[in-house]
Amino acid sequence: METVIKTKDLTKRFGDFVAVDKISFEVKKGEIFGFLGANGAGKTTAMRMLCGLSRPTSGEATVAGIDVYHNPEDIKKNIGYMSQKFSLYEDLTVLENIKFYAGIYGLSDNDIKEKSNELVEKLGLQEQANKLVQSLPLGWRQKLSFSVAIVHQPKVVFLDEPTGGVDPSMRKQFWDMIYDASEKGITIFVTTHYLDEAEYCDRICIMVDGRIEALDTPALLKKNFGVDNITEVFYQLARKAKRSGD
Amino acid sequence: MKQFFSFVKKEFSHVFRDRKTLLMLFGVPVVQIVLFGFALTNEIKNSNIVIVDNAKDFASRQIINKISSTNYFKIQKTLMNSSEIDAAFKSGDIKLAIVFPQNFYTDLLHTNHAQIQVIADASDPNTGTTLTNYVNTVVADYNAQMNQTINFPYQINMEVRMLYNPDLKGAPNFVPGVMAMVLLLVCVMMTSIAIVREKELGTMEVLLVSPFKPIYVILAKAVPYLVLSLINLTVILLLSVYALVLPIRGSLILLYGVSTLYIITCLSLGLLVSTGASTQQGAMTLSLVGMMLPTLMLSGYVFPIENMPWILRMISNVVPAKWFYIIIKAVMLKGLGISYIWKEVLILFGMTIFFLSLSLRNFKIRLE
Numbered sequence: 001m002e003t004v005i006k007t008k009d010l011t012k013r014f015g016d017f018v019a020v021d022k023i024s025f026e027v028k029k030g031e032i033f034g035f036l037g038a039n040g041a042g043k044t045t046a047m048r049m050l051c052g053l054s055r056p057t058s059g060e061a062t063v064a065g066i067d068v069y070h071n072p073e074d075i076k077k078n079i080g081y082m083s084q085k086f087s088l089y090e091d092l093t094v095l096e097n098i099k100f101y102a103g104i105y106g107l108s109d110n111d112i113k114e115k116s117n118e119l120v121e122k123l124g125l126q127e128q129a130n131k132l133v134q135s136l137p138l139g140w141r142q143k144l145s146f147s148v149a150i151v152h153q154p155k156v157v158f159l160d161e162p163t164g165g166v167d168p169s170m171r172k173q174f175w176d177m178i179y180d181a182s183e184k185g186i187t188i189f190v191t192t193h194y195l196d197e198a199e200y201c202d203r204i205c206i207m208v209d210g211r212i213e214a215l216d217t218p219a220l221l222k223k224n225f226g227v228d229n230i231t232e233v234f235y236q237l238a239r240k241a242k243r244s245g246d
Numbered sequence: 247m248k249q250f251f252s253f254v255k256k257e258f259s260h261v262f263r264d265r266k267t268l269l270m271l272f273g274v275p276v277v278q279i280v281l282f283g284f285a286l287t288n289e290i291k292n293s294n295i296v297i298v299d300n301a302k303d304f305a306s307r308q309i310i311n312k313i314s315s316t317n318y319f320k321i322q323k324t325l326m327n328s329s330e331i332d333a334a335f336k337s338g339d340i341k342l343a344i345v346f347p348q349n350f351y352t353d354l355l356h357t358n359h360a361q362i363q364v365i366a367d368a369s370d371p372n373t374g375t376t377l378t379n380y381v382n383t384v385v386a387d388y389n390a391q392m393n394q395t396i397n398f399p400y401q402i403n404m405e406v407r408m409l410y411n412p413d414l415k416g417a418p419n420f421v422p423g424v425m426a427m428v429l430l431l432v433c434v435m436m437t438s439i440a441i442v443r444e445k446e447l448g449t450m451e452v453l454l455v456s457p458f459k460p461i462y463v464i465l466a467k468a469v470p471y472l473v474l475s476l477i478n479l480t481v482i483l484l485l486s487v488y489a490l491v492l493p494i495r496g497s498l499i500l501l502y503g504v505s506t507l508y509i510i511t512c513l514s515l516g517l518l519v520s521t522g523a524s525t526q527q528g529a530m531t532l533s534l535v536g537m538m539l540p541t542l543m544l545s546g547y548v549f550p551i552e553n554m555p556w557i558l559r560m561i562s563n564v565v566p567a568k569w570f571y572i573i574i575k576a577v578m579l580k581g582l583g584i585s586y587i588w589k590e591v592l593i594l595f596g597m598t599i600f601f602l603s604l605s606l607r608n609f610k611i612r613l614e
Contacts, residue, residue: 051455073457081455085448091263092256103252104458132263149452158455 001028004156004187005050010059012045019045021210022059027189027203029155030182034201035191036230038238042210043191047158050189052076064155077105080149080157080186084164087145090134094125097133098148105152119147139170143177150181157181159190163197175200195231204230206237213237249458253466260440261470267436271474275428275482282420283490290376292320295342296334298327301350305360309388313344318380335367342366342377410579421486422574423547425479426567427538429505430512432475434537437516438529440467446525460609468513475509476502495581504577504587507594508570514601515566521608541567569594 005027012020020042027033037043048054050063052072061068064078081087088097098116107115120129123143125136133141142162150157159178163171175197182188182202190201198204198218205215214221214237218230225233261268297313299306314321322340334340345363347353354360364381368374411418441464444450453463479502486492494501515537523529542548544558545567551559562568569590576582576590584591 053451053454073459076455076457079455081452083448083451085451087449087452089256089260089447089449092259096256096259100252100256101456103255104249104453104456106249106457 001030003027004029004031004065005033005061005063005189007050007061008059010046010049010061011057012042012049012054013057018210020049020056023207023210023212024059025205025212025215027156027187029187030185032178032182032188032190032200032202034198034204035189035207036193036195036198036204036234037191037207038241039193041207041241043207044160046207047160047189047191051079051081051158077152078155080152080154082145082149082157082159082162084161086141087149088133088141091132093130093132094120094136094144095129097144098151101148102151107152115151119151123147139166139173142166142170143174146174146177146181150186154186156187156189159188161191161193163192163194171197195229195234198230198234206234208237208241213240250462250466253458253462254469257440257467257470261474271432271436271478272481274431275424275478276485278424278428279421279482279485279490282424283417283486290373290380291317293318293341293373293377294322294339295319295344295377296323296331296340297321298331298343298345300348301346303349303351305351305354305388306346309346309362309385312384312388313381316380316384318377331365335365338367340367341373342381344381415492417486417490417492418575418579420547421482421490421492422571422578423545425482425505425574426508426545426547426570427541428478428482429475429509429570430515430537430541430567432478433471433509433512434516434519435530435533436474437468437471437513438519438523438533439526440471441517441520442523442526442529445520461606464517464606464609468517471513471516472506472509475512476506479505479509492578494578496577497583500584501574501577504570504573504591504594507591507598508566508573511566511570511594511598511601514598514605518601518605518608521605540565544568545571547571564597566594566597569597 003026005025007026008024009022010020010024011018011022023042023046035043035047045054049056049068050061052063052068052075055072056068063075066075066078068075089100092100095116098119099112102112102115120126123140125140125144128136128140133144136144146157146159146162149159163174166174171194178188178190178200192198201218203215203217204221206213214233216224221230221233222228225236227233227236295313297310299310310321313319319342322334331340331343331345335343343363343365345365347361347363350360350362362385364378366374366378408414441450444453444463450463454460483494483501487494516533519529519532519536523532540561544551544554544562544565546562547567551562551568554562573587573590573594576587580586
């Protein structure tokens with residue numbers, strides 16, 4: 001399997017504060033890679049470095065085979081991003097949002113048209129297509145947000161706490177979309193603080209105080225720690241944390 | 247380029263969907279022009295005055311007739327004693343009182359001297375001075391009329407011509423002022439809010455992760471406001487030409503050229519504000535207090551800069567609106583060409599480069 005994300009001793013310092021401390025991992029094509037950690041553990045900082053939003057202090061990292069130091073701009077064409085805040089414009093309609101994001105990723109007019117129709121149909125939003133996003137319920141917005149983040153068929157999509165505030169049934173539907181994307185060969189890099197969601201990932205990585213404390217499939221992690229759910233694993237590791245949340 | 251158009255299109259959607267802001271954008275200049283043009287003027291008309299005519303003779307009546315025939319004054323009463331005058335001033339009923347002494351005409355004929363007492367309410371010094379000047383003119387006129395038959399051996403006659411604005415209308419002064427204010431409002435406040443909104447909503451991050459370059463984000467944000475400003479400018483000019491009958495004497499192309507430069511100066515200021523603010527509220531406060539206030543006070547539009555203490559005169563030099571105001575007055579009212587205003591244009595140009603590079607640098611820093 002092709003390796004899509006690769007880091008070695010990746011570090012980010014803000015003055016004396018080491019936000020991310022020498023993390024090394026690899027993510028394969030189509031994998032759903034979960035990034036867990038308490039607030040302030042360094043999840044978001046690590047993700048921002050991989051997205052080209054923040055320059056690493058030291059260490060190596062490649063995303064889609066592209067070096068984050070030398071060509072951060074090239075990485076951007078190959079990734080999608082959905083943040084914990086909304087990625088959609090509430091004063092634009094569903095179609096306008098799709099067309100806008102497809103447009104800034106440089107899709108051709110035909111592709112934009114085709115993609116937006118396809119998306120609207122897939123999400124079952126035909127009736128809402130020309131309504132403002134602010135009129136959609138939260139769960140739908142989140143699903144639309146995810147669809148928009150992969151509208152340009154990126155190699156990797158980064159999801160920063162994508163299901164915050166969404167009710168469990170909607171979260172299930174959201175994860176179905178993630179599986180769907182993963183089957184199409186899109187690598188999913190997801191941070192979450194819903195520990196039950198960690199079970200849905202192919203592999204998870206738990207960060208404590210900027211370091212990776214555990215990295216394996218959910219099943220093996222539970223086995224190694226001798227517990228029956230990821231929540232227990234997480235609490236065992238998180239107890240060691242010296243930093244408090246931000 | 248196609249990506250850029252998608253972005254600009256989106257920005258226009260934001261602008262057009264926000265009806266309230268749009269209404270404010272186009273409503274403010276129209277209301278200001280109409281108000282300043284028809285309701286609020288610093289010309290003084292129909293001021294209430296009283297005349298105490300203790301003489302009631304030929305000369306006093308003639309002077310009173312002359313005064314009442316101007317539209318500056320409205321004579322309330324003609325007979326009052328001094329305590330009544332006092333009360334009228336205190337209550338604010340009158341702005342000016344003219345007192346003719348007894349035997350006014352007789353004195354004039356026999357002693358060649360006569361006095362008129364003029365009492366003005368100087369709580370508003372400008373009005374007080376203007377009103378007494380009007381009275382002065384009327385009396386001087388009467389003086390000249392009486393002395394027509396006499397030949398003075400030496401006489402200096404003053405011939406006054408008021409250039410560019412012979413009727414001393416208020417419009418030539420405030421139209422450029424309203425232009426400077428409205429363009430600043432649109433460009434600084436609206437642009438900074440538009441950029442900060444993306445930061446606040448979290449969409450800015452998504453944009454930064456996209457291959458769309460940050461510099462294009464800023465340019466695409468600026469385009470709608472540039473267009474809106476030019477439309478606004480056109481509305482103001484049309485209103486001032488057709489409603490206020492204020493002709494544009496200079497070249498229209500030059501006028502639009504320098505205005506575009508000023509708009510770009512303001513846009514770069516808006517960008518600067520947006521790098522300093524993290525909430526829309528903050529951006530608004532910063533533009534209102536940091537930009538609108540100095541512009542209102544120090545552009546020369548409300549208060550003459552020449553009369554300010556040196557420190558304020560110095561500060562006024564960094565207010566872009568001051569230079570724009572000078573340029574617009576020169577082009578619009580005096581019909582001057584670029585050869586007369588190149589210095590001011592150059593200053594605005596330099597300011598634009600400075601603000602733009604400063605804000606781009608800040609913008610980059612914030613991305614890290």
